[in-house]
Amino acid sequence: MHLTFDQITFRYRRSGAPVYEAFSWEVPAGRTVLLGPNGAGKTTLLSLGTDALRPQAGNVRLGLLNPQHRSDQRGFRQAVGWMPQQVYPVPGLTCREQVAYAGWLKGMSRGEAWAGAQVALERVAMAELGNKLTSELSGGQLRRIGLSQALVHRADVLLLDEPTAGLDPAQRTRFRETIVDLPANLTVVVSTHQVDDLSDLFDTVVIIDRGLIRYQGTVREFLNVAPAGADHRAEVAYTSLVSGER
Numbered sequence: 001m002h003l004t005f006d007q008i009t010f011r012y013r014r015s016g017a018p019v020y021e022a023f024s025w026e027v028p029a030g031r032t033v034l035l036g037p038n039g040a041g042k043t044t045l046l047s048l049g050t051d052a053l054r055p056q057a058g059n060v061r062l063g064l065l066n067p068q069h070r071s072d073q074r075g076f077r078q079a080v081g082w083m084p085q086q087v088y089p090v091p092g093l094t095c096r097e098q099v100a101y102a103g104w105l106k107g108m109s110r111g112e113a114w115a116g117a118q119v120a121l122e123r124v125a126m127a128e129l130g131n132k133l134t135s136e137l138s139g140g141q142l143r144r145i146g147l148s149q150a151l152v153h154r155a156d157v158l159l160l161d162e163p164t165a166g167l168d169p170a171q172r173t174r175f176r177e178t179i180v181d182l183p184a185n186l187t188v189v190v191s192t193h194q195v196d197d198l199s200d201l202f203d204t205v206v207i208i209d210r211g212l213i214r215y216q217g218t219v220r221e222f223l224n225v226a227p228a229g230a231d232h233r234a235e236v237a238y239t240s241l242v243s244g245e246r
Contacts, residue, residue, distance in 0.1 A: 001063030087146030089134035096221030
């Protein structure tokens, strides 16, 4: 099943300029990095993709599931996992409890959520800290809790919004290794404005700016946009594609 944005229009204020207008995009299978400057609309797009926001026109679908139809809402929300930019500890909850709570909110039974939380924590190498309060975690550990919350309900599509923001280089490397270990059949979209987050773990590069797709292609195709022999090819390619549309 593909996550599809079909002719969506969205604005935050009724009289404001649209962030997206008649925008269509089908999320590719595999792992996609969504690049774009701050304010490009990446967070809005992922929020629409999780049904946290609703478009004023058009619709977002996962296969035949349309969350604007009440009968489809639960299935859609269970099938799409989301890690927002900010991951907050829930006061008084341990790591396993917070992850289980996220699963319960997605419609899992208490027993399923509790068992699933252990599996999700193992996937992000946090199982040994299951009994630790989330309020005592480091920034990098809290990011991994955010990822496990997105994984606990066994989603088909995973949307990660700036997951490495604020992490030091070692933490960012560890986080990318966690992404590599995710199931191969899981569709993953990672949004970032940091071009150095680009790596071989991604299948597709998408650049979005001012509510428009400026580029979509493979990592190799993207890097080939830069002149042969150029230093920092990803930065050069990205800058040429974004500045060339302004």
